[in-house]
Amino acid sequence: MLSFLMRRLILSVAVVSAISVITFVLSHVAIDPAAGIAGDSATPADIALIRAQYGFDRPLAVQYLAYLGQIAQGDLGRSYLTRQPVADMILARAPVTATLAGLAILLALALAVPLGVLAALRPGSGVDRLALAIAVTGQAIPNFWAGLLLILLFGVTLGWLPISGSATWAHFVLPTITLGTFATPALMRLVRAGMIEVLEADYIRTARAMGLRERTILFRFALRPAILPVISLTAVQLGFMLGGSVVVESVFALQGLGYLAWQSMTRADMPVIQAIVLMVSLIYVGLMLLADALNAALDPRIRAAQ
């Protein structure tokens, strides 16, 4: 178990390092950082001065090592535009994104588990077909489009829910539905497949033969083993949600991390973009590691296979 986790950990560190190199190189090649800092009416002399001051004239590898040293000290740099520490900007936005992603994953599970179980009880039935239709539709509609349709219906036509902003909990309803329904289908398919497999297992037949109530069989004996893979997929989906939040937060004007990333891209604020990409990939890799560890802990076969 320990060596399995060590191998995974080393792999994760390698992935994060690769991402940090890629984002660093891209953000220094895509746009001249000196021109970014200098502003719109700077002369070539101003830009040259800034290039020397900030050390942008050094080889890229040297700059990257300096950047790593900075990060090691917990310094993510300062925004070109606001001059605030990037770490402060990220911390201020993180709660909104965390709330949104958390609510959305809860909604996704609340929809996916009952639907998946219902579909598994009678494969090929009307309920199963309906669940499949929901899954395909949810996966096929792009986030921003679903968000706009919800805004039109609940915000404009019916006037029930606020359209944009994050002032009250009601503001989170539409974004949560938009983001949550996008994650539902994959989870639901997994619950359905797991349940169908488990329900055909010998011990369930034994339980039925013993005359246990169907509800007890379903929830005590079938759902628990069927739901194990769902846990790791949930962790992965949570990672996807951080990406999806860029779109959803911009559509609903929620001022979270995704929104900050979008704004920083439009104004070429490279230190902020770099820090967000690095942080999101860290979280993502962390969640994957967690999912692997959970799976390994719950299922000895995975440990053995490595």
Add this chain to the structure above:
Amino acid sequence: MFGRSRHLLLAAAIALPTALHAGPADNSLTIALGEELPGFDGYISTSRDGVVVTRHLFDMLIYRNPETFDYEPLLATAWRRIDDLTWEFDLRPGVTFHNGDAFTAEDVVWTLTTYADPATGARSQAAVSWIDRVEAVDELTVRIVSKEPFPAALEFVAGSLPIHPAAYAQEVGLEGFAQAPVGTGPYRLGEVRGGDFTLLRNEAYFEGGGKGTPAIDRIDVRLIPDTATRIAEILSGGVDWTWNVPADQIPQLDGLPHVTAELGTTMRTAMILLDGAGRANPDTPLADVRVRQAINHAIDREGIVAALVGGTGEVIHAPCYPLQFGCVSEAAVVYEFDPARARELLAEAGHADGFTLRMGSFRDRARAEAVQANLAAVGIRVEVEMLQARASFSSWREGQIDMWYGDWGSFSIADNSAAMGNFFDGSPNDGALDEEINALVAEAARIVDPDERLAAYAEAIRLATERAHWVPMHTIVMGYAYNAGLNFAAPVDEVPRFFLSSWN
């Protein structure tokens, strides 16, 4: 259990939105902007939305009336030219900043001296770099001395130089000031929630200035980056005012009884910059003046304006906004839409088989593709690269593209030194690097006599268009949508003034 909580949720959701927004009932106004401000320092927040907000928080020494374009008193009550380099301003007595500090000459000296120093990092150096020094004559008289004769000085004084309170600003530092600004303006900053914030009417605002007396008590500024969401908020009445509404949405929105939507003229001009200097490609065909003239002939600007700009948009022929001082449109060489002539010119230049160019653009893909189609018709293949505004402009400034179909708002400065002066100057903006024109433009910015200035700019415009360094395209129109009960006038300088607005 689930059923009951669902009913609660619905009931609460129905009750909430109406409580959130009141509008005329409590004399407040909710506006939606698309871009987050980096702070409230007018020298740092120089994006369009930033300019709009800082004009409410701060005052300049003088005010340019958006309708007459005349200068009117604001923090200064009178001003006079002392010599070619020096302007003197009599300051208004009895003005206080939002924190109660009295406004004096010391505040003007400190603010302008601080931001004129390049190390302070004002984002628009053109707005401050002309200042040599600022002197207090007495407590309520101040002199601004320019490095060289600078005829456009008053434009920048009225448009780009807000005055900060010296004592407070030094106490909190630049970053602190940008987050907790204190000015003399008609509104002061209230609560800030992330990118959203509230402006509260300055009850002690002085009388007799060009900005008048504000009517609306509270302005809630909402940050909504997505255009469709902003329009939905206007439809539902959650927001009273927004802008940057696409031209094709205006007629539909204006058809609704509770919404007014219109396209306003702006000082912003669109143009295609040509990299004749070969920064992107040392062997560029654009180095040949005949190729640049051919491109000018090949583009159907009348057609693009009629079909894709709309409103009061109009074709321009000179590389500046026609109402700017020194934008002598009559001096421009006019290139009629004539694809046959364009082909001839290309053939003369030895490019009968055409070639490929990369063009960057950002605001409107349809317009960029129209240009692409026009040029394809004469044999020039164009690869269009659509990016966000800043990234697109950067790719031009860094010499990564052959052409840039962008636009320029001249910082709302009604003087050609803010238009040609920013592009014919040998800076990264300058893709022509035409030393003769650059010398003329630099000289014109320093001539004090108005007639001589006009003559110098006319010559620069004639040369720039004869040599076809740009394709001057058209003016840009701005789409506004707002509550039909709001008194609002779309200003030509693209700086909405809510201190002039009121509810019917």
